[in-house]
Amino acid sequence: MKPKVLLISPPFEHEEESVGKTKSIIKVLNIVPPLGIAYIAAVLERIGLEAKIVDCAMGISFESLFDKIRKESPDVVGLTVTTPAFIKAKKVATFIRENFPQTKILIGGAHVTALPKDTLATGLFDIGVVGEGELTVEQLFKNYKNKRFENLRDVSGIIYRDENGIHQNKDQAFVEDLDSLPLPARHLLAHPKFYRPTPASCRKVPYAVIMTSRGCPSKCTFCDRKIFGERCRMRSVANVFEEIEEVVSKYGVKEIRFFDDTFTLDKKRVYEICDEFKKRKLNLAWTCLTKTACIDGQLLKRMRQAGCWQVLYGFESGDDRVLKLLKKGNTVELNKRAVRLTKEAGLEVRGDFIVGTPGETWESLERTVRFAIDMDLDYAHFNKFIPFPGTELYQRLRQQEHSFDFSKSTILDHTQIHYVNEGMTKEEFSRFLDKANKRFYLRWRYILKRLFAIRTFHQLKGQINGFFAIFEI
DSSP states (O other): OOOEEEEOOOSSSHHHHHTOOGGGGGGGOOOOOHHHHHHHHHHHHTTOOEEEEEEEEOOOHHHHHEEEEEEHSSEEEEEEOTTTHHHHHHHHHHHHHHHHHEEEEEEEEEHHHSSHHHHHSOOOOOOOESOOOOOHHHHHTTTTEEEEEEGGGGGGGGGETTTTEEEEEEEEOOSSGGGGGGOOGGGGSSSSSGBBOOGGGGGSSEEEEEEEEEEEOOOOTOOOTTTTTTSEEEHHHHHHHHHHHHHHHHHOEEEEEOOOOTTTHHHHHHHHHHHHHHHHTTTEEEEEOOGGGGOOOHHHHHHHHTEEEEEEEEEEEOOHHHHHHOSSSSSHHHHHHHHHHHTTTTTTEEEEEEEEEEEOOOOHHHHHHHHHHHHOOOOOEEOOOOTTTTTTHHHHHHHHHHHOOSSSSOOOOOOOHHHOOOTTHHHHHHHHHHHHHHHHSSOOOHHHHHHHHSHHHHHHHHHHHHHHHHHHO
């Protein structure tokens, strides 16, 4: 008999937990579809199994989730979690253990990939899927018989528990031909119109997130690349547009976010994508993320002609010494060049910064804020440093006997600080984060600029919500 499979992206419980005192920011949180479990569901469907997805970002509380689990009484539950969400996954697994002891519980995602033995040592999970999940999950379920997974020692890419302890198998090979994967099972998710992309990255709704490649060759010390690896693998242009055509025809999508780590790594391929937009007469708005070393003026202008309206760069810092410490591979001058070329092409510039990393000083932090203001970025995100497991900085700090508590979803809560540099206190750094956002966003020149840049009602609504979120800090 085929197993009943339920895939879960755990709930926030209360969104306030992730934002701290700034409640208005809830209205501008980036709530987008969980592509990871949508790909896993598609693989299960391809091998003849039926799966259901519960995306708790859609306002589903623990109570509602537990009701769904009772109703479904699944044979297998698969959870996908990041480190901040791990405590939520444990709560879900505890409920299942107590009420459905025969149900097998799988866990995948960034946390188990970074800390596989620690994850299984909780005793709450039967199997951890380490790394890229599609090939592993297909192998696993082909070995599911009589309400249990068999031959686990032969399945690559997992860590599992049995009566003899915890066992970790060899790594799974990466999917070399990404075109061989089925398109993510969006039909199992809420309609795109119900998701809420942050206003900083979206002009039109419905909105879809699409990944056209996997893997990042960069060496940034604050980033964990274990799931998709350090070698970039790319889908064919034809395969990418098969997915684009699907989200447009089935769901009426009007804007696309290309979620690749470095969308313009292969410039020739980007030109081909731009040409395909024109060939198919797809009047879509789109945005992307890339590195400042991987663009030029001609490419950016071509992207603009093809519908792109914004590029997100990971600038990370306005200080060359800090950029070198982060092994970012860029410089302040290279970042300035990227801003200039992007604006000259008629595109908006959204900048990500990571502040408070080891080696930061008050002077380097000030240079970062000044860079964002002086370069007149359209959006700037001053993200506090969190030493996530799996990163080089996490390993280094653990060797220095630092310990970290990830039991709260604190990414946007400036009162929850995981690490501070010498010469700073947590309270001082928290105040810096609040002031940095206010200094950038609450300028009359900036506010007027944003008002004149509004193109849609969705943008207007988002800008108003964003203003009150920053003002409340």
